[in-house]
Amino acid sequence: MTQRFRLTLAQLNPTLGAIDENAALARAAWAESRDAGADMIAFPEGFLTGYQPQDLVMRTAFWRDAMDAADRLARDCADGPAIGIGAPFHGGRDLFNAYYILEGGKVRLRVTKQVLPNETVFDEKRLYTPGPDQGPFRIGPLLIGTPICEDAWWPGVCATMTAAGAEILLVPNGSPYFRGKMPIRHAHMRDRAAETGRAVIYLNLVGGQDDQVFDGGSFGVNPGAENGGDIAFQLPAFDEALAHIDLTETGAGWRIDPGERAPLPAEWEADYRAMVLSLADYMRKTGFSRVLLGLSGGIDSAIVAAIATDALGPDNVRCVMLPSEFTTETSLDDARAVAEALGCRYDIIPIAGPRAAVTEALAPLFNGTEPDVTEENIQSRLRGVLLMALSNKFGEMLLTTGNKSEGAVGYATIYGDMAGGYNPIKDLYKTRVFETCRWRNANHRPWMKGPAGEVIAPRVIDKPPSAELRADQKDEDSLPPYEVLDRVLDGLIDREASVAELVAEGFDRAVVKKVEGLIFTSEYKRFQSAPGTRLTPRSFWLDRRYPMVNRWRDNS
Numbered sequence: 307m308t309q310r311f312r313l314t315l316a317q318l319n320p321t322l323g324a325i326d327e328n329a330a331l332a333r334a335a336w337a338e339s340r341d342a343g344a345d346m347i348a349f350p351e352g353f354l355t356g357y358q359p360q361d362l363v364m365r366t367a368f369w370r371d372a373m374d375a376a377d378r379l380a381r382d383c384a385d386g387p388a389i390g391i392g393a394p395f396h397g398g399r400d401l402f403n404a405y406y407i408l409e410g411g412k413v414r415l416r417v418t419k420q421v422l423p424n425e426t427v428f429d430e431k432r433l434y435t436p437g438p439d440q441g442p443f444r445i446g447p448l449l450i451g452t453p454i455c456e457d458a459w460w461p462g463v464c465a466t467m468t469a470a471g472a473e474i475l476l477v478p479n480g481s482p483y484f485r486g487k488m489p490i491r492h493a494h495m496r497d498r499a500a501e502t503g504r505a506v507i508y509l510n511l512v513g514g515q516d517d518q519v520f521d522g523g524s525f526g527v528n529p530g531a532e533n534g535g536d537i538a539f540q541l542p543a544f545d546e547a548l549a550h551i552d553l554t555e556t557g558a559g560w561r562i563d564p565g566e567r568a569p570l571p572a573e574w575e576a577d578y579r580a581m582v583l584s585l586a587d588y589m590r591k592t593g594f595s596r597v598l599l600g601l602s603g604g605i606d607s608a609i610v611a612a613i614a615t616d617a618l619g620p621d622n623v624r625c626v627m628l629p630s631e632f633t634t635e636t637s638l639d640d641a642r643a644v645a646e647a648l649g650c651r652y653d654i655i656p657i658a659g660p661r662a663a664v665t666e667a668l669a670p671l672f673n674g675t676e677p678d679v680t681e682e683n684i685q686s687r688l689r690g691v692l693l694m695a696l697s698n699k700f701g702e703m704l705l706t707t708g709n710k711s712e713g714a715v716g717y718a719t720i721y722g723d724m725a726g727g728y729n730p731i732k733d734l735y736k737t738r739v740f741e742t743c744r745w746r747n748a749n750h751r752p753w754m755k756g757p758a759g760e761v762i763a764p765r766v767i768d769k770p771p772s773a774e775l776r777a778d779q780k781d782e783d784s785l786p787p788y789e790v791l792d793r794v795l796d797g798l799i800d801r802e803a804s805v806a807e808l809v810a811e812g813f814d815r816a817v818v819k820k821v822e823g824l825i826f827t828s829e830y831k832r833f834q835s836a837p838g839t840r841l842t843p844r845s846f847w848l849d850r851r852y853p854m855v856n857r858w859r860d861n862s
């Protein structure tokens with residue numbers, strides 16, 4: 307008789323540190339898998355604690371809680387499908403990033419991660435001891451090998467598990483999003499399937515955790531000439547999914563029965579979805595439901611208002627215009643139009659009165675000085691004071707709206723417009739902000755809680771960017787045009803190119819040197835900036851760590 311195996315994949319969204327809640331999610335999913343006749347249910351890497359726990363996992367009380375929860379989960383789910391679930395394991399001396407196999411009311415074994423990622427946002431070598439070589443385990447008719455995430459990005463662990471008898475490879479992942487990552491995952495898993503001749507099942511987390519977004523998109527690959535390493539099934543990106551996958555012993559080995567092939571979002575949609583999901587989850591998981599932001603009539607605050615509305619719904623977003631004498635009628639009209647198009651609450655608080663009060667208070671000390679950027683920044687800081695007062699009074703989290711171009715060169719007022727708890731566009735260059743607005747105006751999806759249509763008027767997108775802190779101010783008075791600036795930033799930050807390399811690519815040396823100087827001297831601002839959605843492998847936080855005191859300059 308043909309042998310078959312039913313595996314439930316739990317592409318779900320745990321909350322970091324909510325160990326009991328995560329275990330409850332696991333129990334509910336396990337009950338569904340039992341009712342669907344599954345032999346096993348698999349959860350992603352680190353599911354029981356949430357991922358990444360960072361230094362929290364080194365606390366004895368934390369890993370003990372997680373290990374106790376795994377024991378309880380095993381007892382609660384004694385009679386039914388086996389469970390695979392990610393959690394830390396402390397073996398008395400060493401701490402491991404482990405995958406627990408629960409069966410028959412007990413923790414049957416733990417597979418430990420061998421290849422510890424230690425680049426970009428990962429510091430696993432600092433946290434865990436690498437596991438030894440391990441073979442597969444048997445569930446019913448099937449010998450399963452479970453390389454854990456980074457283990458499967460390289461040939462070695464999969465080859466060893468296969469040599470030890472693994473008939474399929476089930477890869478639990480905690481793989482955070484960056485733009486264009488899905489084809490990289492497909493390529494790695496196809497390579498493992500081709501090298502080992504085994505079906506490979508890739509299972510990822512979903513959900514936001516601080517700056518990172520786990521984008522799901524679990525899939526399976528069959529090896530072999532008949533389908534050339536084809537994707538046998540593809541679960542959706544960014545959505546939770548509980549999928550029952552069937553495998554059949556074909557004579558040539560165990561193969562995945564073809565299943566659902568969810569379409570994957572293209573680049574602009576994926577970035578936008580990542581910003582919406584990370585904000586929604588940051589709010590929900592920290593216990594907030596409402597936000598506010600300063601809406602200036604400019605493009606950055608407009609796209610942040612749209613993202614917030616899509617994440618939380620228009621009733622949970624307050625837009626506040628805080629005009630000064632430099633705020634134009636156009637800005638007032640544009641801000642109102644954006645708030646109305648999104649259906650959000652719109653308040654106006656003029657800052658002339660508080661500004662006069664601050665000017666008067668400082669007058670005895672400022673006597674004899676000329677007005678300069680100091681006075682400009684006071685406006686920005688007063689906005690921060692007023693917005694934070696609303697935040698305190700009404701329990702709304704303040705969103706800050708600086709894009710990656712501004713963050714890179716320090717074009718923002720510290721303790722002013724940088725005030726805020728989260729910044730969804732922190733990793734989005736200004737030229738991408740323009741395109742993202744156009745994308746949102748032209749596209750609507752069921753997961754967006756905001757209205758369809760042209761929510762950001764074209765003139766908000768098309769007008770020259772201005773901070774409006776003095777008369778006729780334009781960003782281009784202080785910075786190279788964004789089309790040039792963003793390409794130089796891409797070179798210096800995302801590609802870590804040298805000055806000489808950028809000059810060889812055709813950039814003006816003086817411009818490159820100016821931008822380099824701005825980047826290095828504004829490190830202190832980024833250190834004090836709000837967290838925000840990570841969209842690239844060079845976001846400002848864990849991906850790129852530079853000193854604040856630094857006199858080195860690239861003289862190539």
Ligand SMILES: Nc1ncnc2c1ncn2[C@@H]1O[C@H](COP(=O)(O)OP(=O)(O)OC[C@H]2O[C@@H]([n+]3cccc(C(=O)O)c3)[C@H](O)[C@@H]2O)[C@@H](O)[C@H]1O
Nearest residue numbers: 679682683686716717718719720722723773775784830854
């Ligand atoms: N290495 C260091 N470590 C720690 N602190 C350091 C520091 N260097 C300066 N500082 C501190 O930082 C201060 C200078 O930074 P800051 O006060 O921000 O002032 P600053 O960077 O001089 O001015 C803000 C800039 O942001 C622009 N901007 C663009 C867009 C929007 C807005 C807006 O506000 O809406 C503003 C504005 O036009 C201006 O060019 C210094 O006075 C000093 O207190």
Ligand SMILES: Nc1ncnc2c1ncn2[C@@H]1O[C@H](COP(=O)(O)OP(=O)(O)OP(=O)(O)O)[C@@H](O)[C@H]1O
Nearest residue numbers: 600601602604605606607627628629707723772773
């Ligand atoms: N008149 C204003 N009313 C409300 N908020 C403001 C006002 N001016 C600035 N802000 C807040 O400060 C942030 C920095 O804005 P500013 O206009 O100075 O530069 P920007 O980076 O071009 O942003 P934007 O494109 O949103 O205007 C804005 O995104 C907004 O949140």
Ligand SMILES: NC(=O)CC[C@H](N)C(=O)O
Nearest residue numbers: 423455456459480481482
């Ligand atoms: N958790 C992990 O081991 C993740 C590392 C892996 N390279 C990824 O980002 O997908």
